Amino acid sequence: MASFDERVYAIVRRVPRGRVITYGAVAGLLGDRRLARQVGWAMRRCPADVPAHRVINAGGGVSGGRHPGDEPLRQVLLKAEGVRFGVDGRCDLARYAWKPRTIGSP
DNA sequence: GGGCTGACTGACG
């Protein structure tokens, strides 16, 4: 049985480029939405094989790993993938939130 | 084995 963080990595790895996912969403895929915190914690380890920059908070903004006086590195990476961020540092979750096995295409 | 931490979320003022 894989550890919790290992499952988190598995899901985050499924997130395609140009798409984002929230901690709560990842936790929900794991079965418990309350585990959102632990998801963030798993990202903190930041394994190289996991695109942690695509994981953002429910507000559509990126958390952690940011340096003062500079925009969060993860946000910059997402911009490079095509995700548009507002001046408030938030992206449109309704548009970029990724869902497994889907569709997603209107 | 016990206790502390935390890249979150939802509710309240």
Add this chain to the structure above:
DNA sequence: ACGTCAGCCAGCC
């Protein structure tokens, strides 16, 4: 609309 408070659980010391 934003700022603050409390709660939840897995991992690490």
